[in-house]
Amino acid sequence: MHALKAEQKKELIRSAFLAQKRAYTPYSGFQVGAALLTRDGKIYEGCNIENASFGATNCAERTAFFRAVYEGERDFLAIAIVGKPERAQEFQYCAPCGICRQVMAEFCSPKEFQILLPRSEEDYKEYTLEELLPLSFTEDSMK
Numbered sequence: 001m002h003a004l005k006a007e008q009k010k011e012l013i014r015s016a017f018l019a020q021k022r023a024y025t026p027y028s029g030f031q032v033g034a035a036l037l038t039r040d041g042k043i044y045e046g047c048n049i050e051n052a053s054f055g056a057t058n059c060a061e062r063t064a065f066f067r068a069v070y071e072g073e074r075d076f077l078a079i080a081i082v083g084k085p086e087r088a089q090e091f092q093y094c095a096p097c098g099i100c101r102q103v104m105a106e107f108c109s110p111k112e113f114q115i116l117l118p119r120s121e122e123d124y125k126e127y128t129l130e131e132l133l134p135l136s137f138t139e140d141s142m143k
């Protein structure tokens with residue numbers, strides 16, 4: 001188990017808040033940012049990118065994962081996710097959707113991968129992937 005240091009968590013959370021500002025959300029106005037940490041300390045950010053054909057929308061978490069995987073990354077330790085309506089002042093805890101949890105399960109260890117849900121740099125909830133996606137369907141399920 002790789003325990004993240006407090007400073008690493010803060011940096012990841014700060015990155016998620018910066019990524020949230022990049023959101024493209026003309027339809028819902030709900031702006032999400034994600035920051036994904038690799039085992040060797042790199043951070044990949046993502047935002048949600050909406051589409052007039054709503055089903056073509058990509059969530060912030062998947063933008064971060066797909067950017068990282070494209071760059072050759074396969075080993076991830078944690079993700080921070082933040083979101084709020086464009087006009088809201090305060091952030092609420094923003095849990096990842098089911099599709100994004102499934103994408104996490106493709107690449108991340110259920111017991112090790114940490115999911116941080118911040119409202120601010122100091123106030124965040126923390127879960128393992130297994131807590132948010134128990135009994136997941138993975139490659140092993142098909143053996």
Ligand code: THU
Pocket residue numbers: 025028030031032047048049050057058059060061095096097100
């Ligand atoms: N959204 C995310 O980016 N991540 C989630 O896990 C939940 C939902 C986005 C998709 C859409 O652009 C907006 O939030 C409203 O659903």
